[in-house]
Amino acid sequence: MGDMQGLMERLEHAVSRLEQLSAESHRPPGDCGEVNGVNGGVAPSVEAFDKLMNGMVAEFLKNSRILAGDxxxxxxxxxxxxxxxxxxxxxxxxxxxxxxxxxxxxxxxxxxxxxxxxxxxxxxxxxxxxxxxxxxxxxxxxxxxxxxxxxxxxxxxxxxxxxxxxxxxxxxxxxxxxxxxxxxxxxxxxxxxxxxxxxxxxxxxxxxxxxxxxxxx
CATH class of the missing domain: 2.160.20.70 (Pectate Lyase C-like)
Known part of the structure; x- marks a missing residue:
């Protein structure tokens, strides 16, 4: 249960960071080099989201399925x-x-x-x-x-x-x-x-x- 609590805390921190990056990515083009992948790049919020889904969220869902089985x-x-x-x-x-x-x-x-x-x-x-x-x-x-x-x-x-x-x-x-x-x-x-x-x-x-x-x- 301690591991699950730590995972939840890291997940909440990551979501907060994701929201911050999402807000930054919606600034006018003059404030940053790209918005949502325009100009050939990938917006920071998209990168953060992909990393979140492939990392801690995937681990959380896996642990949830294991726990639910018991x-x-x-x-x-x-x-x-x-x-x-x-x-x-x-x-x-x-x-x-x-x-x-x-x-x-x-x-x-x-x-x-x-x-x-x-x-x-x-x-x-x-x-x-x-x-x-x-x-x-x-x-x-x-x-x-x-x-x-x-x-x-x-x-x-x-x-x-x-x-x-x-x-x-x-x-x-x-x-x-x-x-x-x-x-x-x-x-x-x-x-x-x-x-x-x-x-x-x-x-x-x-x-x-x-x-x-x-x-x-």
């Missing part, structure tokens, strides 16, 4: 309860964006899953080796059939996580979210545990300590 994307699905990815690979990541009133099932083992801007969305998956992220969403239900080390919930209203027996060591990290529940299998059913939304912080004499706040009725 990304499973589901976007803008509505009222679909039959969505399925029958096979996944360890190197793949899944990005789910603006899917509403739908359910997606994923088979196999995948690197990571991101749910972004979804509403009333259900996800069932086998195994994730990295992280499952829920961002800017509402009423999300996640069922873990196998294992997942971490589930992150951020800026989300309503998230229910059904853990399997093998996923009881999963860590759930939450921020600016509400109505979160973790359901743990017990005696053939699930027992629901709410995730704290309010906390208290106090000084214990040497450091700050933060604990869930118990609100008395």
């Amino acid at each position: 990304v499973e994307t589901h976007e803008y699905q509505e009222d679909r309860n039959d969505l399925m990815i029958p096979e996944t690979e360890l190197k793949q990541v899944a990005y789910i964006f603006k899917c509403n009133k739908s359910t997606l099932q994923m088979k196999g083992k995948i690197n990571s899953i991101t749910i972004d801007n979804c509403n009333k969305f259900g996800l069932v998956f086998d195994n994730v080796v990295g992280i499952v992220e829920v961002i800017n969403s509402k009423d999300i239900r996640i069922q873990v059939m196998g294992r997942v080390p971490t589930i992150s919930i951020n800026k989300t209203e309503g998230c229910h996580i059904y853990l399997s027996d093998d996923a009881l060591d999963c860590e759930v990290v939450s921020a600016t979210s509400s109505e979160m529940n973790i359901l743990v299998p017990q005696d053939g059913d699930y027992r629901e545990f709410p995730v704290p939304e309010q906390f208290k912080t106090f000084w214990d004499g040497s450091k700050l300590v933060t604990e869930p706040a118990e609100i008395m009725a």
